[in-house]
Amino acid sequence: MIEVSEIRKTFGSVKAVDGINFHVKKGEIYGLLGPNGAGKTTTISMISGLLKPDSGSITVAGIDIGGKSGQIRKRLGVIPQEIALYDELSGRENLHFWGSLYGLSGKKLREAADRMLELVNLTERANDNVRDYSGGMKRRVNLCAGLIHDPDLILLDEPTLGIDPQARASILKIIRDEATSGKTVIYTTHYLEEAENLCDRIAIIDRGTIHAEGTLRELTELAGEEDVVTLTGNFKSGVTKEILSGLRIDHLEDGMVRFYVSERETIGMVLNKFFNSGVSIENVSIKEPSLESVFLRITGYELRD
Amino acid sequence: MSSGSGRRIFNIAAGDVRITLKERSIMIWAFLMPLAFMFFFGVSFGGGSGGVPKATITIENRDSGFLSRDLIEALRCENLYLVDSLGEGENPVRTLIIPEGFTRDILSREKAELVLSKEKNSNFDAGQAASMAVFRGLAKVCSGLLEIEIEEVQRGDKRFIIQSDSVSGSLWSLSGGRPQRVIEYGTRIDTILAREPLITLKDEFAGKGKEIPGGFQSSVPGSLVMFVLMGMVFSGTAIVAERTSGVLKRIAVSPAGKMEIVTGKLLGRMVIAGVQIVFLLIAGRFLFGITLGNSYIGLIFLMVAFAFCTGSFALLFGSLFSDPDQVTGFAVLTSLAMSSLGGCWWPLEVVSKPFRIIAFCLPTGWAINGLHKIISFGYGLSSIIQHISVLIIFGSIFLVIASKKLKITM
């Protein structure tokens, strides 16, 4: 659906985007995960035609956006980071306005606005001015304004910034549903759990460059991450040390040990050794590697919410 | 321009109009405050009485003779409100004190002093007009008396003669103080004053206007131009706010191109200015009784050109500034400077030549002058072609700079 090749953008001496490549398939949710200033918004701005890349190309459904940006814009739905709405207008009036810019009019526009308001549970407050909405309600209308014209490609730039978990869950559900119905989604965020839970594929972006890309599993594997195993039981630390020789131990005390394994089969072998030495294990916990640890491994620093 | 493009321009404009008309404070500033200013400035420029406020004079007549009565009658022919001191409360604004024994003193050719007493801070123009009116009234009465004096002197009665260029005696001495004689003088002077004047003044206004322009004829164009300009300049702050909030960016990622955005924003502002202008002109016509001239076509073209010019100026403001506080500040100062120097605060006739030249370096000066050509002089479109052209040139320059400088994002 979208192919981004070697795009670059420099502001003065700052390289905001430095040779980014990726492609997103139809119906896929593609996440751009990175801290503030990583180049996410600049990338979205270039895809939406707001900024022109210094070099490189972006094609949407095979059409180069440099040549026919107007034609492509009709198929894009952009949900910006800011609450880009008219405070003075009601939720419904806002949707009417934004829908009209995409060529909707008359009954079609009214129906689309009503559908959107229902989708985000704002029908009852539709005629209130946006200035009187809560932060979460504003975010939901902000989302609707980008979806009202039923776009093929949805660009979301941190759409859940600063809202409560309930509103966030509602927004993420809508995005997931859109993808399920065949829409292509590019989603920027610096919330790790959002990327983990929502995106089919994730690109870790930092300082204008994509450092890694793939499914969560692929990323963890790519980073050489290990599962974390925690055992509790009636064992002594001395015996345990012997059994776990050759493995990397994170924490060890009488009755509890936490260690790393790179292959799941190793866990079975370790448990066998404990049983054979007459130690009873009360609890086994296996934790897969997280995006957090992957991000840390790849960029060298933690990504905090 | 494709129909899609036209529709988007229309939608952007319509959005701006809707937002503007929903704001309570904008309604007050665009429609109510100009009316207040029109009223105050109009009244202070003479209201509907053609230039000078009609002065009120309270007459305190301490004299019981016929000359004071004749003087009061003469003042009744002037453009004054005359109030009897007996019917007036305390502290009248302006009082004409006719001293006791005024008639007798004049008839005796003895000195009499008339005093026009004015309250501090009373209207200066009305005061001047009142003084002139009293002077004319006195001139009429005294000249009538003079005719009688000349006649009597020519009779050669020694009680009232002229010897070696000096006057000896008087009408009073001729009458010997007999009331019958004094009444006779009174009757004679009444006859003299009742004569039709030989020389009359016919005053009219230049141009083709059919109605008499009053103070509102000046205050309505002035306030209209000032408040339309102010409204437009402040609407530039809305563009900065849209940029700050990301609305402008969102519009820019829609199928609307930059030229469509600029045109839509301009059109929206022109519509708002148009609504404001129509409202204020109608209010001017029916509330303040001004004439709108003989050429509605000329008026429409001029006001469209002015709306285009100020709308473009609003875009320029929105393009040049990025900080909302900054733009508000400059909006205040620019509106003040452009409206005062352009002739919205005071008639340009009272300023020195350099400032009259400065007025014509500003769109406000051209707009006001053009409005006067149409509504005061009653001329048609042809008389304001130059004004329309200048306003369009101003507007085009503003628009070109605005289009080039307009930033969609912060």
Add this chain to the structure above:
Amino acid sequence: MKNPIAIFLMMLVPLIMTLLVGLVFGGQSEQKLPVIKVLFVDNDGGIISGFLKNGMQQDTLAKMIDLKIVDADAGKKLMEDGKASALIEIPENFSRDFFDRKPVEIRLVKNPSETFLPVIVEEMVKTMVVLLDRAAFVFAGPLDMARVLFDSGRWPTGDEIKKILEDSKNGITLAGGYFSGSLITFKTETVSDPTDGKRDVEFNIFAFVIPGSMIFGLLFISEITLRDLVRERGAGTLQRILVAPLRGVHVVTGKVMVTFCITAVTCIIILVISAIGFGVNIGRPLPLIVHFIGVILMCTGLMSFFYGFINSERTADAVMSVVIIIMALFGGSLIPFEQLNDTLQAIGRFSPVYWAGDGFKQIFLMNAGLADIAMHLVIVYSIAVATLLPGGILLEKKLGRGD
């Protein structure tokens, strides 16, 4: 201070207003107008029209009027182009008709786009017409003789001229008493002027303008500062302050005191700039300080009182500016009070702005002392007391209710 730029701008507004007025009218005395351009079309070319023409080009009138002699067509064109304030047209055979005592009509064409100057010309011409008309009757005899001489088509002899002069002599002598002022004097005087119209200081246009525009700016500054209360209430920061061990009365007192201080500092800055930058004589220290404190208290009090009824910033946006501007319009801040008509002046005396501004005007322009502005002080301080206390209570109640 949440909005320093807005406060700075409101401080600039009165200074800019004063500067603009001062620049435009600078160097002129209080009531001086520019020279009035008047066109004179003489279709008569006779002795009387010449007399009028010359009369308007002499002495005082010549300083007021720039008389341009033009023909009828040029005059019409110039008037239609708005190039002159008025046109005086003397009809054909004016002098002859005057001598024949036939009714004649002088035409005055005024510029409809001008407000003041054509009216001044009209008043002058009206007066000239009255004088000329009366002279036609007063000097009827000599004028009849003159007419006969004109009709004869020859130069008058010395005896004939002597006869005319002798016949006129009585009239001139008798009229002289009226013109010289030895018989009737007409004087204009101003009442309730503490300095009896005598100024100790030279007139300065800036000193005339700055008091009104300064009060206008000060009211806005008090308004902007107090607006923080509404803004903080809307943003929730006020509630946060109120959960701290602070009572509403503390918050309100603090805010009102801050408003007083900011308004006072602004006023001092404007006064200093007026004195140094615009050369305004700021008068005697004692009346200035007493009036200054009263005015600042009044501005703070008025705004506190009004804000006692305001619930949101939007309402403040819509209401407060209007209230201030209406007070300023009536009080002579935006249009000189002297320019308002009698009714508006009567209403204007109920505007606090009038008493605050006029007090400063008396101090700046008349060098007024405390006694001279006693009435102003009583009113300004009364308004301050009458508004500060109720205003504070209203604001505190609003905080208590959490409006």
